[in-house]
Amino acid sequence: MKTTLSIIKADTGSIGGHNRPSDVMLAKAKEAMGVAVKSGLLTDARVTFTGDDIALLMIHDKGTDNPDIHKLAWDTFVATTAIAKSQGLYGAGQDLLKDAFSGNVRGMGPGSAEIELEERPAEPFVVFAADKCGPGVFNYPFFCSFADPFHNAGLLLAPEMRALWRMQVDLLLQWPQQADFTISPESMWARMTRLLLSEPKNPFPIRVK
Numbered sequence: 001m002k003t004t005l006s007i008i009k010a011d012t013g014s015i016g017g018h019n020r021p022s023d024v025m026l027a028k029a030k031e032a033m034g035v036a037v038k039s040g041l042l043t044d045a046r047v048t049f050t051g052d053d054i055a056l057l058m059i060h061d062k063g064t065d066n067p068d069i070h071k072l073a074w075d076t077f078v079a080t081t082a083i084a085k086s087q088g089l090y091g092a093g094q095d096l097l098k099d100a101f102s103g104n105v106r107g108m109g110p111g112s113a114e115i116e117l118e119e120r121p122a123e124p125f126v127v128f129a130a131d132k133c134g135p136g137v138f139n140y141p142f143f144c145s146f147a148d149p150f151h152n153a154g155l156l157l158a159p160e161m162r163a164l165w166r167m168q169v170d171l172l173l174q175w176p177q178q179a180d181f182t183i184s185p186e187s188m189w190a191r192m193t194r195l196l197l198s199e200p201k202n203p204f205p206i207r208v209k
Contacts, residue, residue: 003043003119004066006058007127008073010095010110013084014052018132021054022087025080029054032076041068051131052091053111054080064114067103074101077110 015022026047033045033056044059056073060066074096081093097109105112117123126145128138144151154161 001061002063002116003123004060004063004069004114004116005125005127006060006064006066006069006073006112006114007055007129008058008070008105008110008112009050009053009055009129010073010077011052011091011131012054012077012081012095013087013089013092015089017090018052019090020052021049021080022083022089024087025054025083025089028079028083029056029076032072032079033058036072041072048129050129053095053129053131055127055129057127064116065104070103070105070112071101073110073112074105074108 011018012021013025014020026049029047033042033047036042036058037045041062042058042060046057048055048057054077056076058069058072060069062069077093077096081096084092095109097107102108128141130137146152147155149155152161
């Protein structure tokens, strides 16, 4: 049976400007996720926040774009919006662009990312969440996760992981062009360093200053 990871986030109100949700808002979101787990809609869930965005990580077996999962997220955000309004918080409900749920949160304000996979006995995953940032903000952690032995011990412990693999860099200033090249962990450092240290005029989104 496949497992689906759905993470949906929205700004429904914040303390002191673009700061963070209130504890009462987070408690309400955790309560909603707990009820969904007990009912069997979700197998597990976690509520976090990044800046003023509440993020709902929901694990289930319903597949991507499931209306019940998306409605759960929407109803949770409506509930946290009501709390934010009652507390007089900044920007209450500002990411909820519609008045009624229409089957999917896409186009309604909240941000979402989902993946369906065949779960292995031990299946680690990482969720990167950010607010008010450019698309290149995750370049370095993604790169290190796969290619840096200081972050990926498998490169030291499993020789087969050192084989050639393919990396794709999207040229955001010349979309939809891409830089697609094959490298190995042993040979990548010189090439990737040039990309990571690119001047602003370079179209690659990977930059370190």
